[in-house]
Amino acid sequence: MNYEKNKIELEENGYSVLSDLYSDDEISQILACIENAEQDRNSFMKTKDLFAIRQLIKNVPKLNKLLFNKKLTELISNISESKYFLTKAIYFDKPGESNWFVAYHQDLSISVDKKADLEYYSNWTFKKGQYGVQPPIQILEDTITIRIHLDKTDKNNGALKVIPKSHLNGIVRTDSKDWSIDEEFICEVEKGGAMLMKPLTLHASNRTTNGKKRRVIHLEFNRHNLTKPLDWLERNKISTSTQHDI
Numbered sequence: 001m002n003y004e005k006n007k008i009e010l011e012e013n014g015y016s017v018l019s020d021l022y023s024d025d026e027i028s029q030i031l032a033c034i035e036n037a038e039q040d041r042n043s044f045m046k047t048k049d050l051f052a053i054r055q056l057i058k059n060v061p062k063l064n065k066l067l068f069n070k071k072l073t074e075l076i077s078n079i080s081e082s083k084y085f086l087t088k089a090i091y092f093d094k095p096g097e098s099n100w101f102v103a104y105h106q107d108l109s110i111s112v113d114k115k116a117d118l119e120y121y122s123n124w125t126f127k128k129g130q131y132g133v134q135p136p137i138q139i140l141e142d143t144i145t146i147r148i149h150l151d152k153t154d155k156n157n158g159a160l161k162v163i164p165k166s167h168l169n170g171i172v173r174t175d176s177k178d179w180s181i182d183e184e185f186i187c188e189v190e191k192g193g194a195m196l197m198k199p200l201t202l203h204a205s206n207r208t209t210n211g212k213k214r215r216v217i218h219l220e221f222n223r224h225n226l227t228k229p230l231d232w233l234e235r236n237k238i239s240t241s242t243q244h245d246i
Contacts, residue, residue, distance in 0.1 A: 001071065001074060001075075002078070003018070003074070003075050003078035003079055004078065006018055006075070006078075006079060006196055007078060007079040009196075010079060010144070010196045010197075010198065012165070013164045013165055014162065014164060014165060014166060014167035014168070014197065014198045014200070014201030015162050015164070015185075015187060015195060015196060015197045015198070015201055015203075016195070016196040017187050017188070017189055017193065017194075017195050017196075018075075018193055018194055018196070019189075019190045019192070019193035020071075020190075020192060020193065021069075021071050021072060021075070021148065021192055021193055021194045022069065022071070022148070022192040023192065024191070024192065026066065026069065026192070027150050027191065027192055029066055030063065030066050030067065030150065030217070031150060031215070033060060033062050033063050033066060034053070034060060034063070034091060037053070037059060037060045043055045043058075043059050043128060043129075044059070045128070050092065050093070050094060050095075050098065050100045051091075051092075051093040051095070052090060052091060052092050052093070053090065053091040054090055054128060054130070055089065055130075055233070055234055056089035056090055056091050056217065057086070057089045057234065057236055058234065060091075064236075067148070067217065067219075068238060072146075072148075073238065075146070075194075076144075076146075076221065076238060079144065079196070080144065080221070080223070082223050083223060084144065084221040084222060084223045084238065085221065085222065085223070085232075085235055085236060085237055085238060086219060086220070086221055086234065086235070086236040086237075086238060087110065087111070087143075087220050087221060087222045087232045087234055087235060088110070088111055088218070088219070088220035088233075088234050089217065089218070089219050089220075089234060089236075090217070090218045091215070091216075091217050091218075092214075092215065092216045092217075092218060093213065093214075093215045094157070094158050094208060094213065094214040094215070094216075095208075095213060096157070096208060096210075096211040096212050096213050097208070097211065098158070098207065098208045098214075099207050099208075100158075100207065100208075101158075101204075101205060101206050101207045102204055102205045103174070103204055104161075104163070104174050104202050104203065104204040105174060105202070105203070105204070106166075106171065106172065106199060106200050106201070106202060106203075107140075107143075107145070107199035107200075108123070108134045108140065108171065108199070109123070109125065109132040109133060109134055110132065110133060110134075110135050110139065110140075110143075110220075110232070111130055111131070111132055111232070111233040111234060112131050112132070112133055112226065112230050112231065112232060112233055113131070113230065113231045113232070113233050114131060114229065114230065114231075115131050115133075116229055116230055118227050118230065120135070120136040120227075121133050121134070121135055121136070121227070121230070122134050130233055131233070133230075135226065137170060137171065138224070139222060139224050139226075140199050140200055141167075141198070141200065142222060142223060142224060143198070143199045143220055143221065143222050144196065144198070144220070144221045144222075145196065145197040145198070145199055145218065145219070145220050145221075146194050146195075146196055146219045146220075146221070147160070147189075147194060147195040147196075147197065147216050147217070147218050147219075148194050148216065148217040148218075148219065149189040149190070149191060149192070149193050149194060149195070149214075149215075149216055150191065150192075150215040150216065150217065151191055151212065151213050151214055151215050152189070152190055152191045152212075153188060153189045153214050153216075154186075154188040155186045155188065155206070156208070156209050156210035156212070157208045157209070157210050157212045157213070157214045158205045158206060158207070158208050158214045159186050159187055159188050159189065159205065159214075160186075160187045160195060160197075160203050160204070160205050161184050161185070161186050161187070161203065161204045161205065161206070162184070162185050162187060162197070162201050162202065162203045163179050163180075163181075163183050163184060163185075163201070163202040163203075164183060164185055164201075166179050166200070166201055166202040167198040167199075167200035167201040169200075170200065171200070172200075172202060174202070179202055199220070221238075
């Protein structure tokens with residue numbers, strides 16, 4: 001498959017939507033794998049509005065081969081000009097009765113293996129046993145996010161809303177006049193499809209109003225080594241079933 005259109009849209013608009021990345025059978029296998037995972041670890045978060053698994057590949061290692069099918073590895077190879085690796089994997093389950101919503105924001109934090117006093121690394125956090133930090137902006141600019149949709153998602157069950165081209169403005173204060181809600185676009189995605197996004201793209205999501213689930217696997221990829229002694233918390237070489245490197 002040719003993903004050149006998605007690459008251009010991602011670079012120019014900060015997002016792109018594609019369909020048919022996974023078959024119904026592949027989605028069923030992915031969901032069964034997640035449902036059968038032990039859920040007594042620190043990385044599992046469950047409330048009435050949201051169920052999430054952080055460090056997804058570490059906690060559910062059988063997902064590695066299921067997620068990195070031929071289409072996903074081809075997609076990554078086509079949209080990136082150098083070798084990228086996985087830096088974050090999270091599973092989100094927004095139930096049909098969920099009131100969970102997220103206001104407009106950029107994804108400015110990465111997960112790292114330790115805390116260190118370094119220039120250009122700021123806004124440290126420590127949540128659920130892991131460190132987060134805002135890295136140098138080039139690292140954020142070169143991050144590629146792929147959100148795999150395990151359910152059909154539209155404006156009624158929390159599809160992401162984005163502000164096109166907002167990633168081109170660097171770090172944006174959400175209370176500034178550097179962006180306008182009038183430019184908002186809703187990224188509806190079919191089951192088995194994916195949304196590509198730059199983390200500096202302003203994005204948000206609404207509450208669910210149609211009683212339908214929105215289950216998503218959020219993957220982040222990068223190509224940069226962090227300033228020593230820091231390393232990515234979840235750094236993983238991209239797995240392929242065809243036994244070749246990307």
